[in-house]
Amino acid sequence: MSETQNKELAKSYDPASIEAKWYPFWEQQGYFKAGLEEGKPSFSIQLPPPNITGILHMGHAFNHSVMDSLTRFYRMNGYNTMWLPGTDHAGIATQIVVERKLEAQGKNRRDMPRDDFVNEIWKWKEYSGGNILKQMRRLGDTLDWDRLYFTMNDDLAKVVVDCFVDLYEKGLIYRGRRLVNWDPKLQTSVSDLEVEPKEQDGHLWEIRYPAADGSEGVVVATTRPETMFGDQAVAVNPEDERYKDLVGKKLKLPLTDREIPVIADDYVDKEFGSGCVKITPAHDFNDFEVGKRHNLEQVNIMTKTAHLNDNVPEKYRGMDRYEARKAVIEDLKAQGLLVGIKPHKHMVPLVPRTGEVVEPMISEQWFLAMSKPAPEGSRYPGKSLSDLGLEAVQENLVNIFPEQWQKVYKDWLSNIQDWCLSRQLWWGHQIPAWYDDKGNVYVAHTEEEAQQKAGEGVKLHRDEDVLDTWFSSALVPFSTLINDPKAFDIYLPSSVLVTGYDILFFWVARMIMMTRFFTGRVPFKNVYIHGLVRDAEGNKMSKSEGNTLDPLDIIQGVDLESLVKKNTTGLRQPEKAPIVERKLSKHYPEGINEIGADALRFTMAAYATLGRNVNFDVKRADGYRNFCNKLWNATRFVLMNIEGKDCGLDPNAPMEYSAPDQWIWSEFERTVQEVRKAFEDYRLDNAANAIYSFIWNQYCDWYLELSKVQLNQGNEAVQRATRHTLVTVLEQTLRLAHPIIPFITEELWQKVSVVAGVRSENSVDSLMVQSYPVYDPAKVNTQADMTINELKAMVDAIRNLRSGMLVPPSKKVPLAISSRDGEARARAEKLTPYLQTLGRLEEVIFTDDLETVRPVGSAAPVAVVDDFSLMLIIKVDVAAERERLNKEITRLENEIAKANTKLSNENFVKKAPAKVIEQERSRLASNEQLLASNKEQLSKLPQA
Structure with a gap:
């Protein structure tokens, strides 16, 4: 083991140094193989x-x-x-x-x-x-x-x-001439999946196509008047009575000397526009299918760069498609054929990578048949x-x-x-096809094989397209x-x-x-x-929005200036740079603090709900950085209290496990069960939440505090058991959390595992290859659970009493406890050392009647927890206490009224899950008990 791995645990958590140490070690040991x-x-x-x-x-x-x-x-x-x-x-x-x-x-x-x-x-x-x-x-x-x-x-x-x-x-696989999505900027075909329709404000141009016999003809509506030079027909719905007599007749194609037929096809929606649709088979996917049904010619009017080609009247040749659109509209106006222009929202097909509008275009491409049955021998x-x-x-x-x-x-x-498999690019797997001068194709594994198929002396050239x-x-x-x-x-x-x-x-x-x-x-x-990762407001992350984040910037931190530079360099629209800078300055006025890989990973795991988009918030990642720090400090506390002391590694040394010791094992085992199921179900959000709750809420906030009492006041057997529990639960917890936060858990485990007796100090070993905790129901102690839950409720009540009476944390005050149940009183007496420490109490007095210990003229409130009534022995302001109690009584009455309304609603009772109904009833009973207690306290206040 390296010298750095043997150093004492640092006072503060430094993710960068830990990450730099452990990844190379894991890789060198071959653990990833x-x-x-x-x-x-x-x-x-x-x-x-x-x-x-x-x-x-x-x-x-x-x-x-x-x-x-x-x-x-x-x-x-x-x-x-x-x-x-x-x-x-x-x-x-x-x-x-x-x-x-x-x-x-x-x-x-x-x-x-x-x-x-x-x-x-x-x-x-x-x-x-x-x-x-x-x-x-x-x-x-x-x-x-x-x-x-x-x-x-x-x-x-x-x-x-x-x-x-x-x-x-x-x-x-076959080569065919078909309509494809064409990107005029890249000059390549793109697949349907690479095209993203985007709604845009446009226009619907209504154009008259006169009849060839000199009559009025029809009006068609189009969003792309520039493609009219490729029109091969005008289609109407066969059920449309307005146009039945026109089907089969000829129309004059405006701005040309061509005539095109009127055809009937179910594709046409007779309710949209005039009910007449121009059919351009070489430049529209729906028109392409209509054209095939009616044997219409496919006339391509565009070059690869979306300029009009020689298949259009000479005036328009070489024009860009948008330039041609303007010219066509002006000429239609001049000839009196432009009937109207209407605003129109429509979906425009874009290639997101280039921002270019797709041009449907007839092209010779390679295709893979997706619905054709495979032949015999397959x-x-x-x-x-x-x-x-x-x-x-x-x-x-x-x-x-x-x-x-x-x-x-x-x-x-x-x-x-x-x-469509082929792309007109230079980068990629070049299609293994060769052509002779007659256009015959030879698909082969190598050029030599293609030459053999073509015959000796036949000149070949390779298909330039890639896959x-x-x-x-x-x-x-x-x-x-x-x-x-x-x-x-x-x-x-x-x-x-x-x-x-x-x-x-x-x-x-x-x-x-x-x-x-x-x-x-x-x-x-x-x-x-x-889902997809979006920003904290749910917007797609993109440079134009000024909201992109580099994972490394989250891990190691970044100043605002660098963040702005990253998001504004290479913008497609440089004029947006000031807007991007303002947005970044608003969201990250001081840049982003170093969070570390573990905190970022934990954040992502906590977000990992199946199927949902992730609205990433740096503040949440900051919170998980604090979580890592909490684990670090908890480990330092444990090591300071157990290193060099008897941690119960000798099986013959007596150990007396307390209710808190047994309870924390119960909590740990339940967490193991929950985390294992979460991993197996791919619910990393559940795994992360369970680990977080156990480490922060149970182990750190409660067990560490309870252990202090036992280490300070317990006999040797109690202290030994406490030290043993502290370190063994921590060692297992580090295993439990390791898959999600590997760096910090490895660093801490290297120290904790030695003290826990899991490995020797000089061994080369890693948490990464230790066994993962397995649920052990034998360690779940329901009696200990009940004891600690009761203790926690009492401590919470004491803290609420102190807060309500504005008792400063530094001041210790006496507490009186009364109970009509002798067995309950005996339980509470055993908890006295914990209550004194966690409740910051001067002493705990047990009495049959709280009024016998209440100071004269005191309005000290009473808290009810299960079988106990608790009162701080302290004189309070009667008027202020009466006001507090009246407010609490009003609040409780409102809550009780809401609960009764819900439970008397037949629909709620029928449809709500049994667990929800039970929770509502339990909450109602608790609030009714609290209401009675508060009213009783109010009645006992001295009259003004």
């Missing part, structure tokens, strides 16, 4: 590989806190564990980042050879990917670093090619990929939590479209294990996938389909869907 022992249960998680586009964000911090806590929990429970790390090449996202970086240097990607640009991205990958891995270590992630993968590594790239070729040869002949995805959830091979996401998943797969990033990501459950048969058998399927709902379709569904298709296994048994 995947377990491969036969006969042991296994637990594993595939890390959703972060993109190499910068740094981890708060969503990653949340996700990683959950995953690492689960991994540590199962590792301590003796499972073979593996948390598999990796990073994703993130085609579009990474290319955008590097293009912007080059633009800042005055360079343009399109002016560079492809290989040079790709080399620039590899340089970025080494820089950014390295930063991401450092952040993971700072968070305490116990990932098996020996298995770290990158989705563009050679071994994974080989699996991508193999799978593509296999799907192609089975007839499931693992699942006759079943489509979507069938495999649906079966996995319907047959409970994969369980999705929370359950409401199962329906969303099934609905998407039931209506799935073929997957959608999600294709390679869909394969990682097996592509990352395929070269390690033992790990493959143990860890596929993995235990759980922890992810946000935003990639349920992008990644989760596709992993299920592809893993089943290629391996016959599901990729994971459970899917834990969590």
Whole structure:
């Protein structure tokens, strides 16, 4: 063990030094490596590989806190564990980042050879990917670093090619000319899932399409008049009586010399607008389907940069789509064909990464058939990929939590479209297809194989497109294990996938389909869907909002100036910088204090309610920093009171366990039971809350105070038992909390474990590999529970009496206790030392009648606790006490009236859970008792 590990426990909690010490130690000891022992249960998680586009964000911090806590929990429970790390090449996202970086240097990607640009991205990958891995270590992630993968590594790239070729040869991948989402800025297709509709204020332009025979024709309404040059028809509803005579006739297409037909199709809503719709098959997804039904031509009028091409009248050629819109509107006005303009809110499809409006465009692309049955010779002949995805959830091979996401998943797969696989990018897995000069395609594992298929001497060129990033990501459950048969058998399927709902379709569904298709296994048994991390007000975190946070800034602290710089550098709209600065100054006027990795992890665990969005508040993280400090100081107290003393390690030494000792063990065991269940149910919020409540409320606030009485006043056997209980409960508590707050618990355990006799001082050992506490019902002592609950109620009552009578904390006063029950009085007498210490009492007097000890003229109030009446023997202001009692009586009467109203409501009694009704009745009875007591005290006050 290193010298630093043997140092005395520092006076104050310093997260930075602790984190710097323990992570390297754990890694050097090999604790993160995947377990491969036969006969042991296994637990594993595939890390959703972060993109190499910068740094981890708060969503990653949340996700990683959950995953690492689960991994540590199962590792301590003796499972073979593996948390598999990796990073994703993130085609579009990474290319955008590097293009912007080059633009800042005055360079343009399109002016560079492809290989040079790709080399620039590899340089970025080494820089950014390295930063991401450092952040993971700072968070305490116990990932098996020996298995770290990158989705563009050679071994994974080989699996991508193999799978593509296999799907192609089975007839499931094909090349076709279809309508796709096109990003004019990136000049690539993007998937439906990468398009985010956003409501915008726009216009509905009403345009007259005259009839070819010279009659009036029809009026159509459109939000995109510039696409009219691609119109192939005007459609009406077949049930619309207004236009029945027009169906089959011709209309003049405005601003052109073309004529187009009127067609009837159920797609048209006869109640919307004029009931007439222009059909542009090459620039609208709905129109594309209508066009197929009516054999309409698909005429593309846009270039890849969304400028009008040579398929439009000469005047408009080369115009940007928005420039063309203005020109078309002006020309329609001039010809008297613009009937009207109406304000119109509509959904505009955007690519969030570029902010560009999507242009639906006919394009030659590679597609994966999602609903086509697999051929004979496949693992699942006759079943489509979507069938495999649906079966996995319907047959409970994969369980999705929370359950409401199962329906969303099934609905998407039931209506799935073929997957557009190709992207017109330079960064990614290049499609393994080669073409000859005649356009024949040869899909092969290598260029040599393609050449063999084409024949000797045939000149080939490779398809320049790359695969959608999600294709390679869909394969990682097996592509990352395929070269390690033992790990493959143990860890596929993995235990759980922890992810946000935003990639349920992008990644989760596709992993299920592809893993089943290629391996016959599901990729994971459970899917834990969590919400997204937002700011404290529930707003999406983004630079434009001035509310993004770097997890490392939470861990190590950051000043306001640096926070502003991070959020304003690289803004898409630089003019927003002052607004961002104002927002940050409002929320973090003094920056963010150092919180530490443990407090951040605990915050995230406490937020981890299944399925809900997380509104992250730094103030809450500050509170958990205080919690860590509380645990630190509690440990210092324990060590100061037990080091060098008899802690009961000798089994022959007599120990006399008190009610507080037995009670704290009861509380601990119940907490163990609750925490274990929470981990097993993926409810880390419940685990964190139970741990917090036990450490802060029970161990620190009550047991430590009670132990002081026993250490100061008990005999040797009592003191020995107290010291033994203090340290053994603490040692077990550190084990209990370790998965969530690993750094501080390791640091404290190194000292506590020696004193507790768990390990020798010179051993090289770690809390990380100790056994996790198991619930022991034999240690639950209900009698001790009743005793301490009664003691706590009495102490609380005494403190309330002191507060109500404005007795300063430094002043000790006598307390009188009366009880009509002799057995109860005997119980209370045993609690006297604790009452005196915790209630700051001069003495405790037992009497049959409190009035016999009440000072003359005193109006001292009486508190009733179970069988006891308690009174501080102190003279008080009669008028003030009468006012206090009257206020309390009014409050209690109101509470009683509310409770009676609820309990007399038949609907409430029928529908409310039995536990809620019982609580309401118990509260009513308690308040009625308190009311009677207060009225009695009021009646005994001396008359003015």
